[in-house]
Amino acid sequence: MSKKLTTRTEDYSKWYNELVVKADLAENSAVRGCMVIKPYGYAIWEKMQAELDRMFKETGHQNAYFPLFVPKSLFEAEEKNAEGFAKECAVVTHYRLQADPDKPGKLRVDPEAKLEEELVVRPTSEAIIWNTYRNWIQSYRDLPILINQWANVVRWEMRTRLFLRTAEFLWQEGHTAHETKEEALKEAKLMNNVYATFAENFMAMPVIQGVKTESERFAGAEETFCIEALMQDGKALQAGTSHFLGQNFAKAFDVKFANKEGKQDYVWATSWGVSTRLMGALIMTHSDDNGLVLPPTLAPYQVVIVPIYKNEDDLNAISKVANGIQADLRAKGISVKYDDRDTQRPGAKFAQHELQGVPLRLAIGPKDLENGTVEIARRDTLTKEIVALDKVSETVKSLLDAIQENLFKRAFDYRASHITEVDTFDEFKTVLETKGGFISAHWDGTNETEAKIKELTKATIRCIPLDNKPEEGVCVFTGKPSKGRVLFAKAY
């Protein structure tokens, strides 16, 4: 905890990696590409989960749980989906270990315990879930099905980074079934909107809602809606996706229903998910060279109180005041921790809480006792003020609101100044290299042009914004006609 973080300008990527570990959020494990989410990091994820879960239930969804494993024959049923995930699947082939006859004390796979059919560890659950839905759906009366599951999934990524891209990650996946195309489309958009609301109001992270181009679509989807955020290094991050799956999975798994006219029809589907990747987005949106910066909504504790004392008598007197403040704050629904550890000096405590992004730090010393004051320090602005004891709880309350607002505004302003309209490819490349951010440019609508631009610049089309204005123009790369701008960026 002693050494300073690498700064963002020195090496943004190194800054991120160090921050995640030093702030006790997560660390790499003994399993290639899999992380350990530490208690402090997990407490933030739990707060995200609780709010998302509330929002899902408020929009009529219920939780359920489906198996971790997908038999290979189900996995391969929806061809595009299978093709999209085949290259990164963990596959269970055996169900037993046995003593290794050649190595005393060691185990080996029992060659006689080979599974008849291999099991894929779910990279996503459309296959296993639609195979189940077939038995649940006979008639329009059984629809809609609005289900979500909180689960772990595995995608065998070769290059991993804590939270951003890990072989195993935690997520939620909604899987819904509908009578009509319109209803399914509406659901996919609704959930994308839920994600946007969550990101902005709860994570204080502005996002752009859009649709993906064909090449960036989820494998097996007809349309992928997304929320795209912008990190402080000018790279975009896909923070959540919501897919309109058409009838693809219904056809692959033969899920039909009798509609109101009594005719058999295939069911319409959506799926949508956000993951522990949001933790990476949160960190990179708000944090600074001193460490993590957390919006009060997501802080494991919003306020920490640090006593500054030389002897036991001082501490007792300070603790009395601190206990009163704690009670007041808790009564207002504010979470607070009194850090009276005697193993650490105040300076070390200040550094730790700064590194871990506690929104407000209250310090109380002997002078404060004399004056009836408390020192309050804001993590977001690193500013301090002295506040009279009887004003502490209302000041804290209004400062927490101010921090939440300030973090959103700061991120919003950064993003606003990093959306650049360009009309030539030279400009495109210059902006991308010097400034980064979203580049708003005309595109001819073809996969080829998109691929070529990616090859030349590493920038991809992040999305076609939902609120796009129609605008006649010509493709920044080919000069062919275009009817509107799309957003390019380098991305995580």
Added chain:
Amino acid sequence: MSKKLTTRTEDYSKWYNELVVKADLAENSAVRGCMVIKPYGYAIWEKMQAELDRMFKETGHQNAYFPLFVPKSLFEAEEKNAEGFAKECAVVTHYRLQADPDKPGKLRVDPEAKLEEELVVRPTSEAIIWNTYRNWIQSYRDLPILINQWANVVRWEMRTRLFLRTAEFLWQEGHTAHETKEEALKEAKLMNNVYATFAENFMAMPVIQGVKTESERFAGAEETFCIEALMQDGKALQAGTSHFLGQNFAKAFDVKFANKEGKQDYVWATSWGVSTRLMGALIMTHSDDNGLVLPPTLAPYQVVIVPIYKNEDDLNAISKVANGIQADLRAKGISVKYDDRDTQRPGAKFAQHELQGVPLRLAIGPKDLENGTVEIARRDTLTKEIVALDKVSETVKSLLDAIQENLFKRAFDYRASHITEVDTFDEFKTVLETKGGFISAHWDGTNETEAKIKELTKATIRCIPLDNKPEEGVCVFTGKPSKGRVLFAKAY
């Protein structure tokens, strides 16, 4: 939903299986031995989780998350633990599928994507966690570590049953690290006590706290504490366990710390868990031939209101009354559902809610409107009463309390009448076959006798109760001296 359940006396096992499926709790999946937990069943599990999570946090524990996979070399490090679980491990050997050259449209394991080291899908997480703790613990200042994780685990059981024994199940596993043996033992007992409190106060399920004999201990534990419940068919069910692991895992993973005297010592450990098996225990403790019976604490909704009407006008008038009742009940913190579906008749609704164990059913018909009354039916006793409208919310509140109490009392009385002291082996066998339940008998303390009794009768020692009175006696089987009785039973 139409056909009646098999009764418990006809076939208890069949009754259970039918009930789980018909009450929409869970069903078998396409993956051998793995279940789908349906929304209604999952909602009950979520309530269990929420309460347990609260109790864990109240006793100072934090949540975290560790990888799903355990590299084989870590898995085999603690020898007894490895031996105990090796026979039922799902093993990942490959990380990629590819197009099968022989079968168009099919996939196969890519033979070139073989893992250097096999990965065991966690059957329990001691190995991966203690390998992590090694880096977290240097000094006594880093102790205790009090961590819990909510996760899925896989044990490749050959004979599976919904909730009771499934290849994949959901659970929580606490893993704590301590300075001293005393502290670790205290923790193991504390958590067993948390489980007992939860089982009795929340699930309305009486349990006996005890310790396991050596042969029934968790693989790798020095002592296993447990809570044992009794099902309505006279079979016992282990509902939760808490293990004192000694220094076994610390030694296997070389986890040492500098103690207060500055000397290096191995860390002391505990682990403890309950799983979705509790759902099976809940069902079998309270339910009857009409279906599920739920304690109000765990019911997805505690009250259902069913309107009885012939025309739209009636329905409107009833809905007005029902809305008022709903508002009153919600204000009292009672969860309520107004079942005004027009696709079902009241009789079908009654049957469904009875099958699904809703604690209280309110019915309102035109006559009730005239009289200013409501009919309230209790699920546990199947009794009904007519209540004046202005008494409904207080009656509901007190009935819910009464149901919770009655369920516990009923289960307690059943158990009390099914603990039989026996002093001869003939008596032992007769009681076991005719009456079942717990048999309290003297045992000579040897593994051999225990094994022999199991072989002859299928009864195992469920536990040595913590509140056992010392009593001189002779072993019911060998006649050798014994210092106290233990509890035998056939068990799930």
